[in-house]
Amino acid sequence: MSALEGRTVLLTGASGGIGAALCDALVAAGAQVVAIGRNRVRLQAIAARHAPGRILPVIADLADPEGPARIVATASQLQPTPSVLVLAHAQGAFGLFEQQSPQALQSLLNTNLVASMTLIHVLLPMLRTHPQASVVAIGSTFGSLAFPGFAAYSASKFGLRGLMEGLAREHADMPLRFQYLSPRATRTAFNTPQVEAMNREMKVAQDDPADVAAQLVAAIASGRRRMQIGWPEKLFARINGALPGLVDRSLAVQLPIVRRHARS
């Protein structure tokens, strides 16, 4: 029996490419999913693929201060209340930093980092009522290895990784788990045509969202603290931690390609 059998999972970004695949994989693992997003039509279409009550769509804008409160109000009515929170929402932001507006930078940090932090904060009392509970942040390779053209996005994912690491250490003597799980490039609408073209030119491997979701759900069920999907991304993330100068030099060679696609 899966560790997720009979549990209620709150999932942000449920209407996205990885989120929709996570909905399917979580239901297959026996969970009920509170599917959070802004796109009502997409959430309803995902719910319609499953037996009634397995996917409960909740429309909420996480960048709106009322979003987290709406999620808590819905979650507290459920039986059982959620014991797993999966943060799989994010805004992307490919481009040269100096060409991004201060408003866009603020919105990026607010959605990717501040909203995640706020949601964890408001849900902790509910999660703590369970003998076993988890908070899972879907990170990125760029949360361990900052990439040119993704400086602000990388900052938001480095922040998320720091948050999860700090929280895991702050709760080391409690049954509440904090997991930071990172996909590498995945075939979803998250990647703009410029990013797709750059990935092709750089021969960056792209995963299928269903495969990514299967790996994420296995990691959630096992309680794994950290995971980086994909080879050589696993290795590069480690090298960046130990010998960042090596990665600096290797990415300097790729910089003209990044600049060309960012300006295209």
Ligand SMILES: NC(=O)c1ccc[n+]([C@@H]2O[C@H](COP(=O)([O-])OP(=O)(O)OC[C@H]3O[C@@H](n4cnc5c(N)ncnc54)[C@H](OP(=O)(O)O)[C@@H]3O)[C@@H](O)[C@H]2O)c1
């Ligand atoms: N795709 C990749 O190559 C890749 C690689 C590494 C990591 N990741 C990470 O994987 C996660 C999922 O990415 P994805 O590829 O599934 O992206 P996606 O298809 O673009 O989906 C993004 C999701 O985030 C939600 N979202 C964005 N802003 C929101 C807001 N203000 N309030 C509520 N929901 C909001 C969207 O909801 P609505 O559409 O309903 O507004 C959508 O469900 C993200 O954390 C991303 O950083 C992705």
